[in-house]
Amino acid sequence: MANQQREAITESLLVRPRLDDNGFRNEDGGESGGGGGGAGGGGAVLNVASSNVTTVGYSSPTQTGIMEDLGLSVAEFSLFGSLLTLGAMLGAIMSGKITDLLGRKGSMWILNVFYIGGWLAIAFTEVPWLLDLGRFALGFRNGITGYLMPIYTAEIAPKNLRGRISTLGTLMVCWGLSFMYVVGPFVNWRTLALIATVPGLLQLPLLFFIPESPRWLAKVGREKDLEAALQSLRGDKVDISEEAAEIKDYTESLQNASKGSILDVFQKKYTRPLLIFGGLLILQSLGGIAAISYYSGAIFISAGISSQVGLVTLAVVQTLLGLVGIILVDKVGRRPILLVCSAGLCLGSFLTGLSFLFKDFNWWDKGSPIFALIGLLLFMASYTLVAGMTWLLISEVFPVNVKGSAGSICNLVSNTCNWIVAYFFNFLLEWSSAGIFFIFSGFSGASFLLGAAMVPETKGRSLEQIQAAMFGHSVE
Numbered sequence: 001m002a003n004q005q006r007e008a009i010t011e012s013l014l015v016r017p018r019l020d021d022n023g024f025r026n027e028d029g030g031e032s033g034g035g036g037g038g039a040g041g042g043g044a045v046l047n048v049a050s051s052n053v054t055t056v057g058y059s060s061p062t063q064t065g066i067m068e069d070l071g072l073s074v075a076e077f078s079l080f081g082s083l084l085t086l087g088a089m090l091g092a093i094m095s096g097k098i099t100d101l102l103g104r105k106g107s108m109w110i111l112n113v114f115y116i117g118g119w120l121a122i123a124f125t126e127v128p129w130l131l132d133l134g135r136f137a138l139g140f141r142n143g144i145t146g147y148l149m150p151i152y153t154a155e156i157a158p159k160n161l162r163g164r165i166s167t168l169g170t171l172m173v174c175w176g177l178s179f180m181y182v183v184g185p186f187v188n189w190r191t192l193a194l195i196a197t198v199p200g201l202l203q204l205p206l207l208f209f210i211p212e213s214p215r216w217l218a219k220v221g222r223e224k225d226l227e228a229a230l231q232s233l234r235g236d237k238v239d240i241s242e243e244a245a246e247i248k249d250y251t252e253s254l255q256n257a258s259k260g261s262i263l264d265v266f267q268k269k270y271t272r273p274l275l276i277f278g279g280l281l282i283l284q285s286l287g288g289i290a291a292i293s294y295y296s297g298a299i300f301i302s303a304g305i306s307s308q309v310g311l312v313t314l315a316v317v318q319t320l321l322g323l324v325g326i327i328l329v330d331k332v333g334r335r336p337i338l339l340v341c342s343a344g345l346c347l348g349s350f351l352t353g354l355s356f357l358f359k360d361f362n363w364w365d366k367g368s369p370i371f372a373l374i375g376l377l378l379f380m381a382s383y384t385l386v387a388g389m390t391w392l393l394i395s396e397v398f399p400v401n402v403k404g405s406a407g408s409i410c411n412l413v414s415n416t417c418n419w420i421v422a423y424f425f426n427f428l429l430e431w432s433s434a435g436i437f438f439i440f441s442g443f444s445g446a447s448f449l450l451g452a453a454m455v456p457e458t459k460g461r462s463l464e465q466i467q468a469a470m471f472g473h474s475v476e
Contacts, residue, residue, distance in 0.1 A: 026036055153392075
């Protein structure tokens with residue numbers, strides 16, 4: 001009965017008739033498009049992911065050093081920390097338009113300047129305003145990259161590898177976060193900022209060789225460049241004629257049906273998936289990822305665990321689960337991983353809340369740290385995959401004519417909720433250290449229910465097939 005209800009809800013989301021078991025139209029019983037991987041595709045995606053070493057973890061191990069060297073008050077350092085999220089909010093607003101205007105590759109050039117410039121400003125600053133400017137620039141870059149990376153990955157990767165490559169990008173972000181946590185306490189804050197410029201410097205020569213997104217080239221009418229980029233991505237010996245024709249025809253049909261306005265995303269057929277995936281991002285953000293990422297070291301200490309032991313263990317667990325995700329995402333699908341990891345977020349927050357509850361009431365002194373360690377590891381490991389799955393689905397579901405607008409909206413609501421959670425977390429922790437994690441668990445549970453009821457499967461289909469099934473555009 002429950003399966004029948006879920007299938008009915010999924011079919012109401014997908015407007016085309018004759019759906020297969022994955023929720024998609026299947027008239028010929030086969031899978032079109034895709035093709036081989038090609039070295040160009042893998043290298044291009046690794047290039048994007050390599051520069052996405054997150055700046056979220058920088059402020060935690062460097063707080064004391066920065067405050068002492070620059071004479072900052074607690075309020076001034078709090079401003080420095082919050083500027084990352086404020087910059088990301090501005091970047092989120094502009095992400096869709098910038099990547100549509102400059103192209104995916106052109107945007108990477110601009111964002112690399114912000115990345116390197118931001119870290120150099122922090123490394124060599126002698127005054128607080130330059131420190132804050134560098135932090136804001138990094139946040140602005142993160143806000144756009146958070147949208148660009150999954151979009152570019154989905155648009156260039158063959159359908160049989162799209163999930164794995166997207167998960168690899170998410171895994172590299174987690175490695176960057178873990179690097180900041182583990183290495184940060186042992187080096188000077190200026191040295192750590194200089195080390196962080198390395199991925200951006202490595203990306204500079206690679207940008208000359210990676211191809212532009214074929215689907216963006218089709219959107220702007222550069223058909224010859226589209227074929228050249230697609231051939232580079234799939235390999236010289238692969239016949240790309242069928243896939244190139246499908247991309248051209250589908251993009252042309254979208255442009256004929258679209259007014260080319262930012263308001264196109266609010267058409268009835270796009271509103272439902274926008275609410276579903278925007279809702280998922282809101283619930284995931286309110287589930288506490290920003291707060292736990294910012295303050296995981298402090299949370300470990302509060303729970304009676306060595307921060308170094310906890311953070312190193314966290315890095316190992318995230319890596320292992322990320323590798324498992326890379327293996328499974330194109331075999332079992334996006335939806336099962338999303339649901340399992342959403343349940344992991346819920347359970348992880350609940351166990352962490354229990355540990356603080358036991359500690360507050362002195363119920364089980366020996367067991368409290370164990371619950372905290374298991375809960376935080378489960379939460380952060382689950383988020384390694386759940387965020388990547390959500391953005392992968394967004395990049396797959398929305399067609400190129402509204403992808404920029406939809407991505408900007410989703411990116412903005414996610415970053416806004418992250419800022420709210422990070423800002424109020426310390427106040428809520430003082431209110432009830434156990435209660436705040438139970439609240440996080442509730443929001444994560446709600447994201448599981450929304451995903452179970454509304455999110456369809458997308459594995460094994462080209463982007464054009466996915467979007468035709470959802471919105472009724474022909475791929476013929």
